[in-house]
Amino acid sequence: MQLTDEERSILEGAKGPTLRKAMESVVLYGETFKAERLVPMEHAVHLVTSFGIPMLTPVFSIMDELIQGGIKPGKPFTVDPRPMDFKNVPCSLIERLVFKKIMYGKQEEYERQLLATGLAGEDAFTCTCYLKEVGNTPKRGDILAWAESSAVVYANSVLGARSNRNSGVIELLCGVVGKAPHFGLLTDEGRKASWVIDLRTSKLPEAQILGSAIGMKVIEDVPYIKGLSRFLGNDITDDVSDYLKDMGAASASNGAVGLFHVDGLTPEARDEGEKLILPQSQTYVIDDAEIERVKAGYPVMWKNPNAKPALAFIGCPHLSLHQLIAWVSRLESGLAASGRKSLAVSTVFTAAPQVVKAFKAQAELYERFVRTGARLSSICPLMYMNNPLASKKAVATNSNKLRTYTTARYYTDEEITAIVTGGK
Numbered sequence: 001m002q003l004t005d006e007e008r009s010i011l012e013g014a015k016g017p018t019l020r021k022a023m024e025s026v027v028l029y030g031e032t033f034k035a036e037r038l039v040p041m042e043h044a045v046h047l048v049t050s051f052g053i054p055m056l057t058p059v060f061s062i063m064d065e066l067i068q069g070g071i072k073p074g075k076p077f078t079v080d081p082r083p084m085d086f087k088n089v090p091c092s093l094i095e096r097l098v099f100k101k102i103m104y105g106k107q108e109e110y111e112r113q114l115l116a117t118g119l120a121g122e123d124a125f126t127c128t129c130y131l132k133e134v135g136n137t138p139k140r141g142d143i144l145a146w147a148e149s150s151a152v153v154y155a156n157s158v159l160g161a162r163s164n165r166n167s168g169v170i171e172l173l174c175g176v177v178g179k180a181p182h183f184g185l186l187t188d189e190g191r192k193a194s195w196v197i198d199l200r201t202s203k204l205p206e207a208q209i210l211g212s213a214i215g216m217k218v219i220e221d222v223p224y225i226k227g228l229s230r231f232l233g234n235d236i237t238d239d240v241s242d243y244l245k246d247m248g249a250a251s252a253s254n255g256a257v258g259l260f261h262v263d264g265l266t267p268e269a270r271d272e273g274e275k276l277i278l279p280q281s282q283t284y285v286i287d288d289a290e291i292e293r294v295k296a297g298y299p300v301m302w303k304n305p306n307a308k309p310a311l312a313f314i315g316c317p318h319l320s321l322h323q324l325i326a327w328v329s330r331l332e333s334g335l336a337a338s339g340r341k342s343l344a345v346s347t348v349f350t351a352a353p354q355v356v357k358a359f360k361a362q363a364e365l366y367e368r369f370v371r372t373g374a375r376l377s378s379i380c381p382l383m384y385m386n387n388p389l390a391s392k393k394a395v396a397t398n399s400n401k402l403r404t405y406t407t408a409r410y411y412t413d414e415e416i417t418a419i420v421t422g423g424k
């Protein structure tokens, strides 16, 4: 790899042993992917590792070393959601013990380490760091080294920033050296599409199913989606941003998509159009039947497929303020239709702490939300589900990411509304 004089001197230890090790890790990582150089990162880091699982001892010792060396990323950073919230998410006594003492026994200590290495604050825990309420919002062309897959795909595709899908901890080390290896989605060539998605559905598909279909087909390649702006238009409004957030997260988890282009809508597709499509690209046609086929293929992991859900999670990735507000009337209409006063299933809506605050500030809306019996948290539902006790529960979700990684069962927005409001 071609290094500048300054990078080489850091690698030789001119700025101390800790920064030397961090630089060495970043260089080795870049060389693994045949990067020819490092490029400066102006924008803040977002970390994926938000959980104090005791077996992550190398992470804790890296953090200790950074703290002792007085080394931090150049800008305050954000991190994925916390794994526990006993106040707002139903947990039995035994679950609390398992979470606190076993699964996430190092949580408090790890959070202290995060704050000491430059975490933006107690509220900096969310996967939707790019939302305006949170403020870790890259702009077009910004070089990033993020790892959270749902945030990477949103930043690349909707905001036009440039990040690879990095590994956890590498993002932190890139942050402390202030550089990222130049390869993959950081390059113009790496952002070209090798798949054309020809969307021919009769109506706008559920974002979470469309993303899932695309992810399972293209895996880690870049898709160029045609036919979606028929439904979404040509501007990234709040509705469109929410749709692309959820579609992207599903494509990133059901496959490994790090960037998509939507013809006539996303920033690079608006500027360059079909020049973004590689000559040898393949085509995947998605029509109504294909959407149905993909949805029907999801396995049901519940012990009893006919069980009544014990819990529902809505908000993986975390909901935007606009989505939370939309859910209030959706729940009220569902309850009016079922004739119930409050929800039939314990339902947790998840959003960034700053979005939760903004929602609570709209007192009348928040009051209506609370009246339905819904709960509001900033937890990561996957971290909650990721243990033998929770995974035995019949959990419903409208998140394809949560479905993919846990035993939660996927339902469309309409289906889950009917379930939690007692209409089905």
Ligand code: F3S
Pocket (backbone or CB within 6 Å): 080, 081, 127, 150, 249, 315, 316, 317, 318, 379, 380, 381, 382, 383, 401, 402
């Ligand atoms: Fe976010 Fe956790 Fe889902 S990090 S995308 S809420 S799995």
